[in-house]
Amino acid sequence: MKTGNLFKILFLIIAIFSVTVFSEDTKDYEKLFIEHRLELLENGIASYVGESIPKMRSLEDQVEYLQKENTILHDIIENQNKKIKTLQWATEDMKVNQLTREERDLVTELKWTIFDLKEANRELQEDACMRKTECNEWEEWSRCSVDCGKGTRIRSRGCSNTGRFSSMCKPLDIEEQSCHGSNCRFQSTLSQFDCPDGYYSFQGLCLRFSGRQDGRLHSTILCEEESSHLVFIDSAEKHEAVVEFINIVAPEYMVDMHEDFSKREYWDFHDIDQKTHVAVDGIRKHQKTYFINWKEQNMTYFNWAVGQPRNDKSDGDYCVTINVLTGEWYMKCCTVTFFYICESEERRER
Structure with missing residues (x-):
């Protein structure tokens, strides 16, 4: 073989070997280059996100501020519109x-x-x-x-x-x-034989039905002006006599006491009480727990209805009333006006 051909073959072998080695180095370099680019990209994204968060917060603050400014501006515009209307009214008045x-x-x-x-x-x-x-x-x-x-x-x-x-x-x-x-069942039993003018003699008592509604203070004064007092009930016998007297005279004045209140569209308890209750002597003073009569003596006889009297210590004075339909006693506020009965101790000279 000639020397020239030998050198050509050797050169060709060396070239093939070099290309193979260079190809493998190029692949490693490309891999390193891609990894480096990815790392740079990740760092860039992280840096961008880190810079964007404060900007986003700043933008949110600006939006909130603009919303507040818009609200204030809306209020100003509304006030201006009101002033314009006021000016229009004033102009019309002029x-x-x-x-x-x-x-x-x-x-x-x-x-x-x-x-x-x-x-x-x-x-x-x-x-x-x-x-x-x-x-x-x-x-x-x-x-x-x-x-x-x-x-x-x-x-x-x-x-x-x-x-x-x-x-x-x-x-x-x-x-x-x-x-x-x-x-009237008992009308014939009433007389004014031995009682003062305006009072009826009934079962040994001199009684007068008020014929009008007053509070406790006013009714007491009116009775005292006639030298009498609100009728004081201290026994079952006297209670029966007073209730019977009420049955005789009350219907002439308390014309609504038999009304069916369930048919009313509106009613209150004071209204019902005033149509069905009569005041007698007996008062519980401010925040006390006992009742006294017109002589300032403690009362011992009562004919309370179920649930009466209330045992609270509420403010105000409370007085005794009789339900004319049942004869039972109730504790009512003394400022509410009721019909009442005066009792006179005097007797007319014969």
């Missing part, structure tokens, strides 16, 4: 005040004319309604609402209206008048 006296009188006259026309129109419609209304004959009067004393009775009739203005009038279809119940 325009009205600038009217001459004759113009104001003319405006007033026109208003009254309009009012008169409306009233005339309403009256015409009512008249047209009544002309188209037909009513039946009155029914018989009902029985008196009470058996004894002053009460009421009613009668009714049917009415119909088919006219154009049927809603503009209400025909009289119910009439009411006062009446007096004469079925």
Whole structure:
């Protein structure tokens, strides 16, 4: 083999070997280069995030500040609008005040004319309604609402209206008048034979039913002006006599005591009490737990209803009342007005 060919073969072998080694070094370099680029990218992202967080917080603060400024600006605009309306009203008032006296009188006259026309129109419609209304004959009067004393009775009739203005009038279809119940069981037992004027003699007592409602203080004064006092009940016998006296005279004044309160749309306990209770002697002073009579003596006889008296120590004075329907005693606030009974110790000279 020639020397030149030998050198060519050797050179070719060396070149192939060098290319193989260089190829492997290039792969390692590319791997290191990629890893380095990834590390730089990660550091860049971390750095960017670290720088962005404060900026985002700053932007949030700016947004919050702008929202507050917007709220303040909205309030300012609203106040300005109110001032503008006020100025408009003031301007209108000034325009009205600038009217001459004759113009104001003319405006007033026109208003009254309009009012008169409306009233005339309403009256015409009512008249047209009544002309188209037909009513039946009155029914018989009902029985008196009470058996004894002053009460009421009613009668009714049917009415119909088919006219154009049927809603503009209400025909009289119910009439009411006062009446007096004469079925008083014990009326014959009352007399004024040996009692002062205005007092009835009843089972050895001189009693007067008030006929009006007053508070404890006023009723006491009125009784004392007649040299008497609120009736003091100290025994079962006297209690029965007082209750019987109430049954005789109360219906004439307490005309609503038999009312069915369940049919009312609205009522309160004071209203019911005033229609069904009569005050007698007996008072529990401020935050005390015992009752005394008009002589400042402790009371020993009672006829309390179930749950009475209340054992609290609330403020104010509380007085004794009798439920005229049951005869039971109740503790009521002394400022509430009730019918009451005065008792006189005096006797008329025969």
